[in-house]
Amino acid sequence: xxxxxxxxxxxxxxxxxxxxxxxIIDREHLEKALKSGKRLRVKLGIDPTGQKIHLGRAVAxxxxxxxxxxxxxxxxxxxxxxxxxxxxxxxxxxRPMLSETQVKKNxxxxxxxxxxxxxxxxxxxxxxxxxxxxxxxxxxxxxxESFSVLQMLERRNFKDRFERHEEIxxxxxxxxxxxxxxxxxxxxxxxxxxTDQLFNLMAGRTIQKYYGQKEQDIFVNExxxxxxxxxxxxxxxxxxxxxxxxxxxxxxxxxxxxxxxLKYFLLCTDLSEKEIENIVVGNPRxxxxxxxxxxxxxxxxxxxxxxxEGHFNRVFREKEFPEDMETFKSALPxxxxxxxxxxxxxxxxxxxxxxxxxxxxxxxxxxxxxxxYRIIEIPTEGIVLQVGKRKFRKIxx
RNA sequence: GCUGAGGUGGCGGAGCGGUCAAUCGCAACAGACUGUAAAUCUGUCGCCCUUGUGGCUACGGGGGUUCGAAUCCCUCCCUCAGCACCA
Numbered sequence: 475x476x477x478x479x480x481x482x483x484x485x486x487x488x489x490x491x492x493x494x495x496x497x498i499i500d501r502e503h504l505e506k507a508l509k510s511g512k513r514l515r516v517k518l519g520i521d522p523t524g525q526k527i528h529l530g531r532a533v534a535x536x537x538x539x540x541x542x543x544x545x546x547x548x549x550x551x552x553x554x555x556x557x558x559x560x561x562x563x564x565x566x567x568x569r570p571m572l573s574e575t576q577v578k579k580n581x582x583x584x585x586x587x588x589x590x591x592x593x594x595x596x597x598x599x600x601x602x603x604x605x606x607x608x609x610x611x612x613x614x615x616x617x618x619e620s621f622s623v624l625q626m627l628e629r630r631n632f633k634d635r636f637e638r639h640e641e642i643x644x645x646x647x648x649x650x651x652x653x654x655x656x657x658x659x660x661x662x663x664x665x666x667x668x669t670d671q672l673f674n675l676m677a678g679r680t681i682q683k684y685y686g687q688k689e690q691d692i693f694v695n696e697x698x699x700x701x702x703x704x705x706x707x708x709x710x711x712x713x714x715x716x717x718x719x720x721x722x723x724x725x726x727x728x729x730x731x732x733x734x735x736l737k738y739f740l741l742c743t744d745l746s747e748k749e750i751e752n753i754v755v756g757n758p759r760x761x762x763x764x765x766x767x768x769x770x771x772x773x774x775x776x777x778x779x780x781x782x783e784g785h786f787n788r789v790f791r792e793k794e795f796p797e798d799m800e801t802f803k804s805a806l807p808x809x810x811x812x813x814x815x816x817x818x819x820x821x822x823x824x825x826x827x828x829x830x831x832x833x834x835x836x837x838x839x840x841x842x843x844x845x846x847y848r849i850i851e852i853p854t855e856g857i858v859l860q861v862g863k864r865k866f867r868k869i870x871x
Numbered sequence: 872g873c874u875g876a877g878g879u880g881g882c883g884g885a886g887c888g889g890u891c892a893a894u895c896g897c898a899a900c901a902g903a904c905u906g907u908a909a910a911u912c913u914g915u916c917g918c919c920c921u922u923g924u925g926g927c928u929a930c931g932g933g934g935g936u937u938c939g940a941a942u943c944c945c946u947c948c949c950u951c952a953g954c955a956c957c958a
Binding site for chain 2: 701702725727728729730731732733757758759760762763766786787790791823824825826828829830832833834835836861862863
C-alpha cells in the first residue's frame with residue numbers, strides 16, 4: 475500500500491518535471507527536493523491588472539496545481555507594487571497606476587478564475603506592495619550592485635531594443651530586481667514562469683544569494699500559442715479565456731490550428747501522455763473535438779461541455795439552428811429586413827445590414843434574403859434570423 | 872528648457888492644394904471551399920437614402936488663406952526622440 479503510493483508520487487513528480495516544461499534550473503536539485511518530502515514554497519507572480527486568465531496563463535497555474543497536489547505550498551505574489559512599474563517583458567502595455575481598491579476588485583475577480591484550477595484554500599496570497607514600498611534608496615542601490623549593465627543588456631528584450639537604438643528606461647532595469655526581491659521576501663524554493671520570464675526568474679536567484687538565501691529553482695513552462703499559432707495575445711484575438719462561456723470555449727478550441735492539437739492536449743488537459751498519443755493518431759477532427767470537450771469540461775464541467783459539443787455539431791456540422799438563441803421581440807407585425815437586422819442588433823448600422831444582405835449572408839428561416847427592401851412578416855410563433863454563419867436570433871412579435 | 876520628428880479610419884502606415892471617404896498592410900465581416908477552423912480565392916470594410924458622375928460628417932482642437940484643404944498659414948493641446956563623444 476505504502477509502496478504503491480510512493481510509486482504514484484514518483485510518477486507525479488516525473489510528469490511535473492517533464493510535461494510542458496521548457497527548462498528547469500537546477501533540475502537535479504529540484505527533483506531531489508521534490509523526492510525528499512520537504513514542503514516547498516512555490517512562487518508565481520500575478521499581475522493585478524484585471525485581465526482574464528487565458529489558456530496560456532493557465533499552463534503555469536496548472537503546473538502549480540500539480541505542486542499543490544504533491545503537498546507543496548503555492549504562494550501567489552500579487553504585484554500590487556510592480557503593477558505600477560510595468561514589466562518590460564511586455565513592452566507594449568503602458569500600465570496606469572492602479573489604486574489599492576482597484577487591485578482588490580481585480581483580485582476578487584481573478585480569484586474566481588484561479589479557483590477553477592487551484593485549491594484556493596491552500597494558497598498563500600501575498601502582495602509585494604507590503605515589502606517593496608518600504609525599500610529605501612540605499613537598499614535598492616545595493617541590490618542594483620548585484621547586476622551589471624551588460625547582464626541586463628544580455629536580456630533578449632533589451633538587447634534588441636538597444637541594438638535598434640530604441641529607448642530603454644532605467645525603470646525597466648529595476649523591474650527584475652523587484653521581482654527578484656519578491657522571492658527573498660517570501661523565501662521561495664521554486665518560481666514558475668513562461669519562457670519570457672526567464673530573465674526575471676534568474677534575477678530572483680541572484681538576489682536571494684545576495685541576501686544569503688538558498689537560490690530558488692526556476693521552473694520555466696512552455697508557452698502556449700494562440701488558436702492561430704501565433705503568440706497568444708488579446709490583441710491578436712487568438713485567445714481562449716478560461717472564463718469563456720462553454721459554447722464559445724468549445725468553438726474556439728475547434729478553431730485551433732491542427733498542428734497545435736498535441737501541444738494543447740499536453741498543456742491544457744489532464745489526460746496521460748499515452749491516452750493523448752492514442753487520440754492524436756486518429757482523425758484530426760475527432761482529436762480536436764475530444765480536445766475541445768476535455769478543455770471545456772475542465773472549466774465548466776462535463777455536462778456543460780457535452781451541451782457545447784451538441785451545440786457546435788448542430789450549428790456548424792449539420793448547419794441547423796442552435797437550441798438556445800437570443801430572442802428579439804418586435805413591436806411591429808411586419809418589418810423591413812434592414813430595419814429588423816438593426817433593431818435586433820445583428821448589425822451595427824443600416825449600411826452594414828444592407829451590405830450583409832447583398833453579400834448573401836442573411837437568411838430568414840431557411841430562406842436566403844437578397845432584397846434589402848423585403849418586408850418580413852413576423853408570425854407570432856416566431857422566425858429565425860441568421861446573419862453570417864454563426865449569428866442567430868429568434869424573432870417574435 | 873532647447874533641438875528635431877510627429878498627431879490620418881480598430882491598429883500600423885501612405886497622401887502633402889482639387890480626380891480623397893482617403894493607396895497599402897494587418898485585423899474584422901460576408902461568400903465559395905472544408906472535418907470545424909486555418910490556408911486559399913472573391914467581395915466588403917464612415918454614416919444615410921429614392922444606389923446616384925447622390926447627401927452628410929470626417930484626417931488632434933480652434934481660427935484663417937482659397938472657388939476648393941488631410942494637404943498652405945496662425946494658434947493651442949498632446950506624443951515621441953536627442954541634447955557626452957563619435958558620426
